[in-house]
Amino acid sequence: MSPARRIMEEITVRMRPGEWPPGTRLPVETELAAQNGCARGPANKAMTALAEAGLVERRRKGGSFVARPPVHSAVLDIPDIAQLITARGEIYAFVLLSRRLRLSADGPETALKSSDPVLALEGVHRAGDAPFAYETRILNLAAAPDAEKVDFSHTAPGSWLLTHIPWTEARHRITSVGADRTAARRLEIRIGTPCLQLERWTWRAGVGVTYARQTYPGDRYDLVADFAPH
Amino acid sequence: MSPARRIMEEITVRMRPGEWPPGTRLPVETELAAQNGCARGPANKAMTALAEAGLVERRRKGGSFVARPPVHSAVLDIPDIAQLITARGEIYAFVLLSRRLRLSADGPETALKSSDPVLALEGVHRAGDAPFAYETRILNLAAAPDAEKVDFSHTAPGSWLLTHIPWTEARHRITSVGADRTAARRLEIRIGTPCLQLERWTWRAGVGVTYARQTYPGDRYDLVADFAPH
DNA sequence: TAGTGGTCTAGACCACAGC
DNA sequence: CTGTGGTCTAGACCACTAA
Numbered sequence: 001m002s003p004a005r006r007i008m009e010e011i012t013v014r015m016r017p018g019e020w021p022p023g024t025r026l027p028v029e030t031e032l033a034a035q036n037g038c039a040r041g042p043a044n045k046a047m048t049a050l051a052e053a054g055l056v057e058r059r060r061k062g063g064s065f066v067a068r069p070p071v072h073s074a075v076l077d078i079p080d081i082a083q084l085i086t087a088r089g090e091i092y093a094f095v096l097l098s099r100r101l102r103l104s105a106d107g108p109e110t111a112l113k114s115s116d117p118v119l120a121l122e123g124v125h126r127a128g129d130a131p132f133a134y135e136t137r138i139l140n141l142a143a144a145p146d147a148e149k150v151d152f153s154h155t156a157p158g159s160w161l162l163t164h165i166p167w168t169e170a171r172h173r174i175t176s177v178g179a180d181r182t183a184a185r186r187l188e189i190r191i192g193t194p195c196l197q198l199e200r201w202t203w204r205a206g207v208g209v210t211y212a213r214q215t216y217p218g219d220r221y222d223l224v225a226d227f228a229p230h
Numbered sequence: 231m232s233p234a235r236r237i238m239e240e241i242t243v244r245m246r247p248g249e250w251p252p253g254t255r256l257p258v259e260t261e262l263a264a265q266n267g268c269a270r271g272p273a274n275k276a277m278t279a280l281a282e283a284g285l286v287e288r289r290r291k292g293g294s295f296v297a298r299p300p301v302h303s304a305v306l307d308i309p310d311i312a313q314l315i316t317a318r319g320e321i322y323a324f325v326l327l328s329r330r331l332r333l334s335a336d337g338p339e340t341a342l343k344s345s346d347p348v349l350a351l352e353g354v355h356r357a358g359d360a361p362f363a364y365e366t367r368i369l370n371l372a373a374a375p376d377a378e379k380v381d382f383s384h385t386a387p388g389s390w391l392l393t394h395i396p397w398t399e400a401r402h403r404i405t406s407v408g409a410d411r412t413a414a415r416r417l418e419i420r421i422g423t424p425c426l427q428l429e430r431w432t433w434r435a436g437v438g439v440t441y442a443r444q445t446y447p448g449d450r451y452d453l454v455a456d457f458a459p460h
Numbered sequence: 461t462a463g464t465g466g467t468c469t470a471g472a473c474c475a476c477a478g479c
Numbered sequence: 480c481t482g483t484g485g486t487c488t489a490g491a492c493c494a495c496t497a498a
Contacts, residue, residue, distance in 0.1 A: 002486065028464065039488045044465075061464045061496045176406040176426035176448035194424035194448075196406040218406035218424075232467065258483065269469045274484075291477045291483045 003038035007046035015055065015066050026056060026064040081125045081133060081214075082159050090127040094156040097186070098122040101148075116142035121157055124186050132220060134186040138211040143204055161202075161210060173199040176218070183215045194218040233268035237276035239372060242435055245285065245296050256286060256294040283398045283435035311355045311363060311444075312389050320357040324386040327416070328352040331378075346372035351387055354416050362450060364416040368441040373434055388442065395439055397432040404428055406448075413445045424448040 001009075014020045027035070032043040047064055050056045058064045085092040100120045119139040125132045137157045139147045150160055178192040187195075196216045202209045231239075244250045257265070262273040277294055280286045288294045315322040330350045349369040355362045367387045369377045374395045382390070391397075408422040417425075426446045432439045 004486080030464095039490090041487065041489090044467090045486090047465085058465065059496075060466080060494070061462080061498080063464065063497095174404055174426070175451075176424045176446075178424045178448070192422070192424075194406045194408045194422075196404070196426075216406075218408070222403055222405040234467075260483095269471090271468065271470090274486090275467090277484085288484065289477075290475070290485080291479085291481080293483065 002042070003036050004042040004045045004049075007032055007036055007043060008049060011046070011050060012055065020066050022066050024066045026066065028063060080156075080159055080162055082156055085125070085127045085132060093126040094123055094152075094154055094159075095126060096121065096123045096153045099152065116140050119147055121152055123152070123156070125156060127220075131187045132216070134183050134215045136213050140208050140210065143207050143209045157210070158212065170200060170202045175199075177215070179215070179217075187215070187217055189217055196221055232272070233266050234272040234275045234279075237262055237266055237273060238279060238435060239437055241276070241280060242285065242373065242437060243375060250296050252296050254296045256296065258293060280435050285398065285435050310389055310392055312386055315355070315357045315362060323356040324353055324382075324384055324389075325356060326351065326353045326383045329382065346370050349377055351382055353382070353386070355386060357450075360450075361417045362446070364413050364445045366443050370438050370440065373437050373439045387440070391432075391440060395434060397434050397439055399433040399436075401431045402428065403430075407445070409445070409447070417445070417447055419447050426451055 011020075011026065015024075020026075026032075026047075029040050029043045029047060032047070033040045036043070047056065047058065051058050051064075055067055056064050057067045082092045082094070098121070102118050102120055119141055121137040121139070122135070123137075124134055135156075135158075139157060139161075141148055144161070144164070146164065147157075147160075152160070175197045177195055177197045179187060179189055179195050181191060183195065184191040184193065187193075189195075195218055198212075198214045198216070200210075200212045200214075241250075241256065245254075250256075256262075256277075259270050259273045259277060262277070263270045266273070277286065277288065281288045281294075285297055286294050287297050312322045312324070328351070332348050332350055349371055351367045351369070352365070353367075354364055365386075365388075369387060369391075371378055374391070376394065377387075377390070380390055405427045407425055407427045409417060409419055409425050411421060413419075413425065414421040414423065417423075419425075425448055428442075428444045428446070430440075430442045430444075
């Protein structure tokens, strides 16, 4: 194996929470070269490649550091708000506002094409001591029967779903709306404040699992998506 | 500009249907080095980067060739507003509001990391007889030299770019903002009306091609994304 | 101002695949 | 075989910026 590749792989492997967590300073190029018995060229090549991949950050004079995970969520993933906020170093909390059992879907969630009984939840995600997002959620109990017994008073339904009911198809709809009376009160903002509204339907093998509508104050959230061929 | 970048940009620019169509054999590294008065290192660096970006194919002993166009994925991911509106059965029109030549980028488009001369455009997309979106756009003339001669007074720069300068990397940023004075006037809405703001940066082999910021009145546009894991 | 990354030079050896 | 890219050496200068 070539020195450049060896250096890349070794650093990649050691970049784990236990050993080299985000923010750790990495050896300078001359040091890497000496440790691997090669010239500075290959060491630079390896580090440059890691930087382009976004795994390390490099600053002249400052040195090279294990990159902190990006704050933005990709549109292509299903973001877990709890992880997002924790990753930003803030305290996350979910506050349940209401919980109702309904015999059939009848709102926007009908796009799930299910006539099964559903669980309707309403809550607020908080970051630190400020509201971060207002969420209404419909859970299809036929697809997720365990959900009826879960205590959602401090667990966000999205976080629970991500780890219990994997999805196979999803649809996102992103719009900009002015906060209505309800959202404004929940988010502690003025009525009409521009908000990013993210609607999401997910299915599992063609069966609707959940519908979620999340409202984010425009200045507290943005979606970033990167694309490259394959 | 460093030899490596100069070689990359020159080849990128000449890789157009008229000059170096797909399949054309490119000079060998020693030749590129001699032509640019540099060592083989930078020439190799430039060609390797172009190969990683998928713009050229390299084979030992065989040589380097202009790759078959990666255009297909481009059209899928970047929406063409003209097509969107036409598909809805409305009449589409683009109205150019301003056109300026600038010697270097200095706004949000600096994320394109280019210090080349740019073309700054401003215009409105119309659906039927109502404004649909307000757009400001920066075109890097080093990446798209033909753009200076194109008449954009009724052609949206995005539509033109899609068919002339394929991109390899793109970043989208989606936010919700209240319409400012300029946008409100262009879109014939009230100041503060919630709008979806889509910012897009695109690159070709690491060279910034264009930056676009499109503002849509919240009730006239939404983004929908469908996906299934692989 | 000194340390670090960014880039370069001029040469070298090797692996690989067309010829 | 021979030409090509892949990778390396040992050294150098410069640009940037954090200390």
